[in-house]
Structure formats: structure tokens, C-alpha cells
Amino acid sequence: MAELILNQVSKVFEQNRVVDQISLNIPQGSFVALLGPSGCGKTTTLRMLAGFETLSEGELRLGNQTLATAKTQLPPEDRNMGMVFQSYALWPHMTVAENVGYPLKHRRIPSGMYQKKIKDALETVEMMPYAQRYPQDLSGGQRQRVALARCLVTDPDVVLLDEPLANLDRHLRASMEESFRAFHQRTGATMIYVTHDQAEAMSLANQIAVMEKGRLVQWSSPEALYHQPKTQWVAEFIGQGSILMGKKAPENQTLTGEGVNALFHPTNERAQSAFLVRPQHVQIELINASLPQSAALTARVISQVYRGERYEIHLEMPNQQRLQAFHPMAVPIGATVSLNLTQAWSLAA
Template sequence: MANLILDNVSKHFGDQPAVDRLNLSIEPGEFVALLGPSGCGKTTMLRMLAGFENITGGSIRLGGQLLAGEGVHLPPEQRRMGMVFQSYALWPHMSVAQNVGYPLKMQKLADSERKRRIGEALEAVQLTHLADRAPKDLSGGQRQRVALARCLVTEPDVVLLDEPLANLDRHLRASMEEAFREFHRRTGATMIYVTHDQAEAMSLASRIAVMNAGRLEQWSTPQELYTYPRSEWVAGFIGQGGVAPVHGVSAGMELGEEALLKGLSSDVGAATPVLIRPQDVRVSERGIAVDVAESIYRGERYELKLRLASGAELMAYHHQPLQAGQRAAVQISRGWSLESTR
């Protein structure tokens, strides 16, 4: 197992930067997500890692070996990486075992070695009992597991996954998330997972690279991203909540109830955007005045959209509905001050 270093990696299509000076250091065995909206550069970055795209600038190293850099571009088959595509890309005329073993056939491995590795790969994704089935007889989740086994059979140092759950329904997505977690536990492989779904990234990855317009916005654990987002953009992309202007505070501060009450009611000094998560807002008899904009039933609770005097909107959870247009009061126990949006 080897660490993967991305040093100022860039990719331009004409004058347009798709990836702009991206720096990441990924430890062996990590499960990393590249997370961002469509067009942010995450799939382009994955294709550069795989060797399907040339880089424009910077370098990519795996365990000290230069994969891509000035004058160097190792082809995909020499990078010790495997890729799982969104479309599965299975051969319809081959059985599950034949699909999984196809890369080894291209490598001209001996039959005994090929059978051993096919068996181990199918066992890792829990599909040994379906080895003789055709892809058309499998569910979407099973087909994705076959694609994962085909990647694993080559014994790559790094597994690359390009939005592998995008074509599955909600029920299968939840099932496959658990399959990916189990696969990672069993193999210990380094995994790089591209997704635009922040819930997927938060539940699977040990660290997340949040990307926007080709640039890295923040690189951190899911817990840190949720609790301490760097900017307004990241705060809006990760989790739910509202951002309100608070006076008398600086970026990067954790604020308690007293500081929030003072800063929200003051107009002295510059205002700093502060993230307030819904679980930190409690409807009470006294506190900060708000107007109820919306009340939505979510089964176990009501989700409230509340408007402050400044016009900023907050979210809160409550055990009973409030009427739109109603005046209420809230107590806010925590906030996190952010950098202003660029």
C-alpha cells in the first residue's frame, strides 16, 4: 500500500480550468470522497488519476512513483489503479465470473491463478453464489458489485469509483453504501469515491475533498466539515442550516448563546456570516424574535423555516406545527462564524 500525492494538479480545456491547482495527500487505506456539484471538476480529477486524461500542470505520485508530471504520463494499465464506472460496463454475453476475470485474461495469467483471484474477488463482494449468472439476470446492486469485483481482481493499490450509485434507486443506494463500507473493511484498499451527494460522502468517507468550480474548498473529515465549515459556500453545501449576519465576531469562532444574542441584536461594527444548524435552534417563550415562514411535517417532527429581523432565514425542528406568518421566539445555543463567500 502506498500514499497518493496530488501536487498542484491542474487541467485546462482551452482557456477554461476544469481543475485548478489541487493539492491532496491521501494515506494508504483511506476512503476519500471527491464531493461537489456537477461541473466542479471531480470526475475530471478521477480520470487524471486513472490516466484517462493528461494533466496540464502539477504532478501525481503513488508511493513515490511519478504517475503524471512534466514530460511523464504513465498509461492506465501501469498505474496500479482500478476503476468502477457509473454504467457498470459489463459484457452481456459473459457470465459474472467471466466478466470479473476478463482483466486477468488480458494479462495472460495461468488458469489456476486466474480462478483463485476470481474466487477471492467474488467472495469479497459476496457474489460467489452468482458466478455463473448472466448480467441480465442480476439486480442493479448486484451488477455494481460485479463491477467492483472486476476492479478488485487486478489487486490495485487504489480503487477509483465514479458516482457508482447514481443509477440506483434509493433502496438499492442504501444497500450498496453498506456493501462499499464492508468492502473497504475487508480489503483495506485505498478508495477514492466521486459523488455530488453529500449524504453519501458523509456516510462513507473518512475524509472529504469539497470541490467547487475546479478548486478545493475544504479538505477534512465529515465531522469537521459539518461542525466547522470554512466558508458560506461549504456551509450551504454540507448539511442543513441557515447563515445569519452577526456583529462583533471574527471568522473561525465558535459562538455560544450569549454572544449570538448580543451579535444578532447589534448593528455596531462589521457583520460576519455565522452558520446556525437547526438542532441548535429551540423555540421558546422568550429569546430572539422570529417570523415563521414555513412549517413542514417530516414524520417524527416539524421542520420550521424562520426569518430573523435582518431577513436571514434559520431552520429549526419542533414537536408541533407553527403557522406561517406567526411571530415566535427562539434560543440559539451555538453558531460557527464563517469566511465570507468569495
């Protein structure tokens, strides 16, 4: 295995720049998510890696081997990559074992080794008891495991996954996420996982490439992406949170302590900086309307949603700025609450 390198990779369809100069160095053995909304270019990027799409510009390399440039293209079968599709792409007339063994057919592998590779791949995804069944006799999660085993059977350097959980219900998605984590730990393969679901990306990947309109906007660990987004767009796309305008502050810094509330004090003449405030960093307390209101920051409750372990409270401040808070109990709609903001991330202008 070797480092996977994307150097200024672009793809243009009829003068529409779908992927725009993406550059990434992906260490071997990484679990990387390509994350972004529909139409951002993440699947096209994956298809270029697989060899299903040509490059308009740039270069792809796996270690010292050039996979593709704008003028040359190594065929998919020579890249030692495996791909798992959203639709599973299993042959309905073949058994599970036959589907898994299909990529080996043209490699002239001796019969004994052929059977062993199929057995090992099926055992890795815990599907050996279903070897003689047909795809139509399996659940969605089981079919996805078969597709993963078929990918694994050729010992790929890189595993490409194109929204593999999109067709599964929530329970199966959670189960398959654990399967992907276990698969990655057992094989040590480099995994590139395309998704528009931030929760999937955050729970599976050790590095995330966030894409918007064909461009790479941030390349970070899940923790850094959540706590230190580089742009307002990323801050709004990743996790729950509110963008508040406040007093001028240094960019790209985590601010804590009593000074956070002063950033949004009602007497501030002009808000000059944007801040990300996560709901868990908003403390609220109901104000008794019959008593004098001395709180520096207040807000009115405009709606709330019960989330099981907590309530998600939606608030509006006197200057019409809105934010979210988490609270263990319901709060009356229309009530006034005091605010204590414990942390904020100052966004770049």
C-alpha cells in the same frame, strides 16, 4: 500500497481550466470523497488519476512512483488501480465470472490462480452464487457489486469510484453504501469516491475534498467539514443551516452559551460578521399574541415541512433574515415564536 500524491494538478480544455492546481496527500488505506456540484472538476480529477486524461500541469505520484506529469504519462494498465464506473460497464455477452476475470486475461495467470482470484473477488462482494448469470439477469445493486469485484480481482493499490450509486434507487443506495464500507474494511485499499451527494460523502469517507469551479476549497474530515466550514459557500453546500449576519466576532470559532443570542440582538446597529447556525441549534417557543413580547429574538413562521421524525420549520426574523429550526410538532404558519440560539460558527470574511 503507498501514499497517493496530487501536486498542483491542473487540466485545461480549450483554455477552460477545469481542474485548477489541486494538491492532496492521500494516506494509504484512506477512503476519500471528491465532493462538489456538477461541473466542478471532480470526475476529471478521477480520470487523471486513472490515466484516462493527461495532465496540463502538476504531478501525480503513488509513493515513489511517478504516475503522470505534464510531459509523461504511465498507461492506466501499469498504475495498479481499479475503477468502478457509474454505468457499471459490464460485458453483456459474458457471465458474471467472465466479467470479473476479464482484467486477468492479459496477465498470463495460471488457470488455478485465475479461478481462485475470481472466486475470492466474488465472495468479497457476496456474489459467488451468481457467477454463471449474465448482467441482464441482475439487479442494479448486483451489477454494481460485480463491477466492484472486477475492480478487486487485480488487487489494486487504489480503487476509483465515479458516482457508482447514481443509477440506484434510495433503498439500493443505502445497501450499497454498507457494501462499500465493508469492502474497504476487508481490503484496506485506498478508495477515491466521486459524488455530488453530500450525504454519501459524509457517511462513507474518512476525508472529504470539497471542490468548486475546479479548485479545492476544503480538505477535512466529515465532522470538521460539517461543524467548521472554511467559507460561506461550503457552509451552504454541506448540510442544512442558515447564514445569519450578526455582531463582529472572531473568525473560525464555535460560539456557545447565552452570548450567541446577543450576536443577533435587534438593537445591533450594523451586522459585521457571518455565522452558520444549524437547525438543531435553534430552539423555538410559540408566543402568545395576547401577552407582552419580551423575547430578545423573535421570528415569524413562514413554512414548514414534515420529515417524519420532526418538522423542518422555516422562519423569518424582523430584520428579514431567514433561518431553519427543527421541532417535534407542527407550528401554525404566520405564528410568532421566540428564538434561542445555542450555537453558531463564525465564518471567515
